[in-house]
Amino acid sequence: MIVKTLGSDETKLDQTELSEFLHLLGGLVREPSVVGVEAAFFRALLRELEELPLSISLYHGVLVAHGTRPHSLLLSAHVDRHGLLCTGPNEFQYAAFIAGNRGELNGDSVSEQMMELIQDRFIGQRVQSHVPHSGTYLGQGIITRSFVCPYRRNLIFEIDGLSHLQPGTPVSFVDRLGISDGFISAQLDNVLSVALLIHLFRSGFQGTVLFTAGEEAGRSWRYALEWFLRQQLWTRRLIVLDTSPYPTPLAAANQEVVLRRRDASAAFDPAMTEELKRRCETLRISYNFKDDYVESVNRQREKPLSYGRTELGRLVAATEGKINGTTLQIPTTSYHTASETASLQSIIAMLKLLMSYI
Secondary structure: OEEOOOOOOOOEEOHHHHHHHHHHHHHHHOOOOEOOOOHHHHHHHHHHHOOOOOEEEEEOOEEEEEOOOOOOOEEEEEOOEOOEEEEEOOEEEEHHHOHHHHHHOOOOOHHHHHHHHHOOOOOOOEEEEEOOOOOOEEEEEEEEEEEEEOOOOEEEEEEEOOOOOOOOOEEEEOOOOEEEOOEEEEOOOOHHHHHHHHHHHHOOOOOEEEEEOOHHHOOHHHHHHHHHHHHOOOEEEEEEEEEEEOOOHHHHOOOOEEEOOEOOOOEOOHHHHHHHHHHHHHOOOOEEEHHHHHHHHHOOOOOOOOOOOOHHHHHHHHOOOOEEEEEEEEEEEOOOOOOEEEEHHHHHHHHHHHHOOO
16 A cells, blocks of 8 residues: 655555556556547446445536545546547548637647647557447547648548448547556556546545546536536635646656646646645655746747646636646656556656645
């Protein structure tokens, strides 16, 4: 088990518990959860949570679970992952950027800025299709070509083997968790955070967790806000978990966890951010601030990197700060691909930090 005493010199994670966590993550990685079509994954998530003594409510776009101290701390993670959607006869588009999400295509999201970079990474990638709500398997195919359409400003895919699909059918990457040389790889964004939160509940966490849909399409904050409005609850103690992209393994290795003071939408709560920073220092967890990193890189770039638009930043902006908190992220490379990679060292550090709230 994780043995923790906040303020002590060591926090240990034994091999058995790490193995249990990786087994949980491996199972969740295999469950499809294409952005905008997350119902089947929510059912898989319910199966995991219903085994625990929690209060669970499923709403449109958000599943909420809490223990006996629901207001002690609120955590959030999105369940959706990138994938494709059949949009016509043997036509497939990047699910997050189909026509219904045109309002998000303003050029300043990390996803859009990386679209040109990742367009060739999918060649030869196996994909699978499933019934949107039940998750029933419909077949597999292989991506033979992917390119950015200059007219639709979207990633377009050609797939061998799925010409029988009807429009509206989701297509996910065939994904398996890889573990090698101290690193894990899969489409980690953001099933890694979901697994961390399930593990936290299993370890005795009694606060509240929001599992949101549609983050990759810029919608998850609306589902979270609906829940806060139902409860008439305002808080400055919301921590949103996610992965954070870095261009090289060396850049990712400069920190075990990533903190932020702000994103492109809003400034985060200084007290909550400082609290996470102090806990990192007490637990001897290395950290850096992503906004500092972006500012440093932008001093040397003609075209600036985006600060990114997070679920939390949108919530802060929409509520004029009535809902606030901070973000906590794991540094990764090969962002938004089926081989996104994170170090086991970062995962252990994140577990230590989250467990300090039990």
